[in-house]
Amino acid sequence: MNIRKLQAFIFLTFTGLIANAQEIEMADDFRGEGKIYVVVAVVLLLIIGIFVQLMRIENKVKSLEKENEGSN
Amino acid sequence: MRYLIRSDWWKWLTMALVIYTIVGGFLMPAPRLPILNETVRNLHFHVPMWFGMIFLFTGSVIYAIKYLKTKNLENDILSATLVDTGILFGILGLLSGMIWANFTWGEPWSNDPKQNASAIAMLIYFALVILRGSLADEHQKARIGAVYNVFAFAVLIPLLFILPRLTDSLHPGNGGNPGFNAYDLDNNLRLVFYPAVLGWTLLGFWVATLQSRIKILEFKKELE
Numbered sequence: 001m002n003i004r005k006l007q008a009f010i011f012l013t014f015t016g017l018i019a020n021a022q023e024i025e026m027a028d029d030f031r032g033e034g035k036i037y038v039v040v041a042v043v044l045l046l047i048i049g050i051f052v053q054l055m056r057i058e059n060k061v062k063s064l065e066k067e068n069e070g071s072n
Numbered sequence: 073m074r075y076l077i078r079s080d081w082w083k084w085l086t087m088a089l090v091i092y093t094i095v096g097g098f099l100m101p102a103p104r105l106p107i108l109n110e111t112v113r114n115l116h117f118h119v120p121m122w123f124g125m126i127f128l129f130t131g132s133v134i135y136a137i138k139y140l141k142t143k144n145l146e147n148d149i150l151s152a153t154l155v156d157t158g159i160l161f162g163i164l165g166l167l168s169g170m171i172w173a174n175f176t177w178g179e180p181w182s183n184d185p186k187q188n189a190s191a192i193a194m195l196i197y198f199a200l201v202i203l204r205g206s207l208a209d210e211h212q213k214a215r216i217g218a219v220y221n222v223f224a225f226a227v228l229i230p231l232l233f234i235l236p237r238l239t240d241s242l243h244p245g246n247g248g249n250p251g252f253n254a255y256d257l258d259n260n261l262r263l264v265f266y267p268a269v270l271g272w273t274l275l276g277f278w279v280a281t282l283q284s285r286i287k288i289l290e291f292k293k294e295l296e
Contacts (some may be wrong), residue, residue, distance in 0.1 A: 031268060040098045047094060051087050058083070059291040062286045068289055 073131055074149050077281050089271025093117075096264040098111055103258050107176055107294045117266050120272035121165035122151060122190070126232070127273045128158035129197075131177050133225040136218035146288055148214035152204065152223060153284040155197060157276050176244050186236040186243040193231045196224045 027036065076082065087150050097116035104217065112234055130156035168182035169187065181187060207213040261276035 003275055023105055025109050026102070026104055027110050036098060040095060043090065043094050043098075047090060051090075054282070057282055061282060061289070065285065068108075068292060 073135065073154070073277075073281070073284075076277055079287060081151055082274060083278055086271055086274040089267045090275060093120075093268040093271050095262060097268065100264055101260050103261065111124060111172060112261070114168070115261060116166065116268040117272075118168040118172055119265070120269045121161045122232075123269045124273040124276040125158045125161040125165060126228075128161060128276050129225060129228060130152050131277075131280075132158060133221050135219035139214055140217045143211070145214060147265060148210075148218065148286045150292060151218065151247060153280050153287060156219070156283065159194065159197050159201070160279075161191065161272075161276055162197070166190060166194065173242075181241060184236075184242045185239050186232070186241050189231040189236050193228050196227060197243050200224055207256040259291065 093116050097113050102110065102112050132151045135147045135151035135154065137146075139151060166187075173182065173187075174180045175183075177184075200217060203220055204213050204217045207216060
């Protein structure tokens with residue numbers, strides 16, 4: 001590590017610390033109000049819908065494979 | 073892959089892990105970092121796309137080599153569907169990264185070495201799909217595709233893991249930047265991140281196994 005990189009590293013570390021000392025914006029209130037759960041519920045609904053569809057395809061493929069084995 | 077096709081238990085694991093990722097990814101405490109703010113949570117959604125892609129392409133190259141050894145077209149089908157799913161993950165990784173970059177780096181595409189390298193990697197794999205599509209004979213398609221696949225994989229690894237690390241990059245872990253690096257990836261993130269990688273990767277394999285089972289059925293039908 002050359003001197004310049006070291007300087008940059010120290011500079012970034014310290015600015016990072018200062019920035020940390022000041023408040024960094026996070027969605028505290030949002031979560032505090034509990035509204036984030038609505039988003040989680042919506043995304044969960046979507047992903048579970050996708051999973052249900054995957055399982056339906058899965059079953060369809062399985063029955064086709066059984067049929068195929070039977071015919072051979 | 074053959075084991076994954078035969079067994080079912082890991083599909084329940086996939087669903088559990090992805091659901092855990094969504095709940096934990098949104099609700100678990102995240103480190104307070106400047107610039108990133110809450111977008112640090114994208115770690116559980118954007119990054120696993122790349123892990124998934126690499127595992128899928130690794131599976132693909134293994135089956136490409138298996139095809140070359142056995143000349144069994146089923147191996148070729150597995151190899152081809154793994155590439156398809158890997159490309160899907162790669163495109164999703166690029167697009168999700170562009171959305172994220174737009175809000176943290178200021179623009180969707182900043183010619184970051186990792187962005188460029190992954191775009192090139194995508195093009196290389198697109199070429200594989202086009203190459204396969206342009207050959208009519210099944211065995212010729214499989215053989216040339218498999219050889220190309222080996223070369224593509226040999227280029228993929230330096231493109232993603234070595235070249236971006238040689239220069240400064242906006243991506244974490246490369247050069248100096250205020251994103252998260254090894255020291256910032258705190259334990260709260262790890263608790264969700266590792267299950268997330270496994271969950272999304274397995275989801276990719278689930279899709280790939282479904283696709284290849286359908287193709288194998290079609291293949292058997294053609295033989296009759």
